[in-house]
Amino acid sequence: MTPRWRPWLYLVPAIVVYGAFLLYPIGRSVQFSLYEWDGLGASEFVGLANYLGVLTDAGLRAAFGHALVLIAFFALLPLALGLAVAAVLNRARVRGLGLFRTVVFVPQVLAMVVVAVAWRAIYAPDGPLNTALTAVGLDSLTRAWLGDYTWTLPAVGIVGTWVQTGLVTVLMLAGMARVPREQYEAARLDGAGPVREFVALTLPSVRGEIAVALTLTIVAALKTFDLVYVMTAGGPGNSTTVPAYEVFQRAFRTGQVGSAAAVAITLTVLIFGLNLVINRLVEPREDR
Amino acid sequence: MTTSRAETAMNYLLLVVVCAFALGPIVVVLVTSLQPDLGGGGIAWGNYAEAWSQGSFARYLRTSALVSATVLVVALTASVLAGYAFGTMTFRGSTVVFSLVLVGIMVPTEAIVVPLFYDLRTLGLTNTLWAVAFPQMAQSIAFGSYWMRAYFRTAPRSLMEAARLDGASERRVLWSILVPVGRPAIVTMTVLVFMWTWNEFLIPLVMSPNGAYRTAPLALALFQGQHVQATSLLAAAAVLVALPVVVVYLFLQRHFIRGMLEGAVRE
Numbered sequence: 364m365t366p367r368w369r370p371w372l373y374l375v376p377a378i379v380v381y382g383a384f385l386l387y388p389i390g391r392s393v394q395f396s397l398y399e400w401d402g403l404g405a406s407e408f409v410g411l412a413n414y415l416g417v418l419t420d421a422g423l424r425a426a427f428g429h430a431l432v433l434i435a436f437f438a439l440l441p442l443a444l445g446l447a448v449a450a451v452l453n454r455a456r457v458r459g460l461g462l463f464r465t466v467v468f469v470p471q472v473l474a475m476v477v478v479a480v481a482w483r484a485i486y487a488p489d490g491p492l493n494t495a496l497t498a499v500g501l502d503s504l505t506r507a508w509l510g511d512y513t514w515t516l517p518a519v520g521i522v523g524t525w526v527q528t529g530l531v532t533v534l535m536l537a538g539m540a541r542v543p544r545e546q547y548e549a550a551r552l553d554g555a556g557p558v559r560e561f562v563a564l565t566l567p568s569v570r571g572e573i574a575v576a577l578t579l580t581i582v583a584a585l586k587t588f589d590l591v592y593v594m595t596a597g598g599p600g601n602s603t604t605v606p607a608y609e610v611f612q613r614a615f616r617t618g619q620v621g622s623a624a625a626v627a628i629t630l631t632v633l634i635f636g637l638n639l640v641i642n643r644l645v646e647p648r649e650d651r
Numbered sequence: 652m653t654t655s656r657a658e659t660a661m662n663y664l665l666l667v668v669v670c671a672f673a674l675g676p677i678v679v680v681l682v683t684s685l686q687p688d689l690g691g692g693g694i695a696w697g698n699y700a701e702a703w704s705q706g707s708f709a710r711y712l713r714t715s716a717l718v719s720a721t722v723l724v725v726a727l728t729a730s731v732l733a734g735y736a737f738g739t740m741t742f743r744g745s746t747v748v749f750s751l752v753l754v755g756i757m758v759p760t761e762a763i764v765v766p767l768f769y770d771l772r773t774l775g776l777t778n779t780l781w782a783v784a785f786p787q788m789a790q791s792i793a794f795g796s797y798w799m800r801a802y803f804r805t806a807p808r809s810l811m812e813a814a815r816l817d818g819a820s821e822r823r824v825l826w827s828i829l830v831p832v833g834r835p836a837i838v839t840m841t842v843l844v845f846m847w848t849w850n851e852f853l854i855p856l857v858m859s860p861n862g863a864y865r866t867a868p869l870a871l872a873l874f875q876g877q878h879v880q881a882t883s884l885l886a887a888a889a890v891l892v893a894l895p896v897v898v899v900y901l902f903l904q905r906h907f908i909r910g911m912l913e914g915a916v917r918e
Binding site (some may be wrong): 367369370371373374376377378380381383384385386388389391392394395402448451452454455456457459463464465466467468469470471472473474475476477478480481482483484485487491525528529530532533534537575582585586588589592593606607610611614615620623624626627628630631634635638 | 658659661662663665666669670672673674676677679680683725728729730732733735736737740742743745748751752755757758759760761762763764765766767768769770785786788789790792793796821846849850852853856857868869871872875882885886888889892893896897900901904907908911912
């Protein structure tokens with residue numbers, strides 16, 4: 364018989380490292396968020412004032428607003444594209460799907476800094492994007508993509524679309540492959556067109572995959588840091604700043620450590636809430 | 652299922668278009684990295700040598716390798732041990748502790764990095780390998796314990812019981828039976844942890860402010876700041892930083908895809 368303390372012996376290394384470098388710092392973050400501190404001098408207890416700041420500070424509200432825009436580009440657009448591509452591919456047997464998966468997944472394994480460098484080159488004033496626009500006679504559309512108050516945030520968003528679309532497509536293909544072929548044949552015999560087929564058969568079968576895709580991509584959008592740090596540094600002005608970038612700036616550049624911690628905790632609560640909501644939305648069907 | 656030839660052709664076209672979208676920016680970087688900086692023709696392989704020496708990438712890639720190896724060794728060992736306990740033993744408190752571990756998979760780095768910096772600074776530990784590696788170990792242990800538990804739960808009980816009857820100790824069952832059998836799960840975890848650690852940006856940025864443990868991605872960001880005009884050198888540097896993970900990906904892509912998709916599907 365195993366003594367009662369045996370399992371804990373195996374757990375010790377994991378618990379020590381995880382407790383000291385993950386759980387404990389979260390607690391400390393919560394504590395930090397209740398104080399006003401510049402990182403050097405004395406700190407002052409301010410209660411929930413820093414959280415109030417998340418709601419009232421114009422800079423922070425802008426940052427969370429930008430995160431919402433990024434969610435559209437990181438999550439919704441890839442989901443629409445991924446569903447469409449996978450649904451079309453699923454209708455006819457094609458060879459080479461293995462190679463396809465390998466290729467479209469590549470953006471996921473590149474460091475975000477590398478991705479940012481690549482896209483900065485593409486968006487450069489004399490870069491491939493403007494060159495291509497000029498070549499097809501759309502000179503009027505060329506601009507400094509990363510120096511424009513209106514276009515820089517969407518330009519950063521498109522990079523997210525590029526990174527996430529492959530992952531979402533692969534997920535959708537995996538889900539759709541589970542639907543038995545006979546069901547499609549039956550639907551076609553009943554006279555269902557491609558649209559009916561998609562809505563009635565394909566879409567319900569990938570509910571679970573949609574939930575996973577949305578969770579992964581929305582969390583990625585909310586956590587965006589490297590991309591903004593390297594591509595735009597939040598600029599021009601503060602038109603592309605995001606919550607994670609504000610955490611870094613406030614904690615390590617502008618001496619607003621308490622506020623930074625409050626933003627970080629808010630971000631964490633949002634991510635947990637989102638996970639919960641998305642999983643709830645999917646569950647009832649899966650229980651059948 | 653019958654599909655028309657036109658539809659099949661359409662699908663191949665779609666495959667090509669989507670692949671082109673995924674590869675386009677990568678091709679741009681590769682082509683740029685081989686262009687001579689001052690115009691003129693030819694392929695400038697020299698860009699790589701120049702980026703390598705100007706950006707001190709030998710040093711930073713070595714730092715990245717050191718950090719990745721350290722994180723891997725500790726995180727893998729701790730995760731295998733923890734997964735073994737969670738997956739094969741019943742004990743009080745197991746559910747509670749495991750839920751706490753699951754929480755860690757979702758926690759964003761931003762939520763821990765601020766106090767980590769200030770607390771470790773107080774202890775005089777910033778700018779050390781430990782400051783850069785330990786937080787990443789903790790994150791990888793969260794995922795790893797979850798991932799290894801899933802494997803140990805499905806590991807063949809009969810094999811374990813047979814070994815036990817033969818007098819093998821708990822430890823022996825783990826290291827000489829379950830770990831070899833579970834190689835696929837362990838390889839998947841290894842490649843994921845390697846990729847996460849190699850590509851991590853925020854933790855080394857914050858935890859090593861003087862650059863003593865500057866990893867390759869950070870060096871690339873710095874290099875960009877210094878070489879705004881030298882597009883081809885910058886592109887070459889980007890390729891150098893991305894290469895190690897991409898090479899591992901090309902050999903073990905099934906593990907990457909499986910891990911990133913299945914690892915995301917939490918119970």
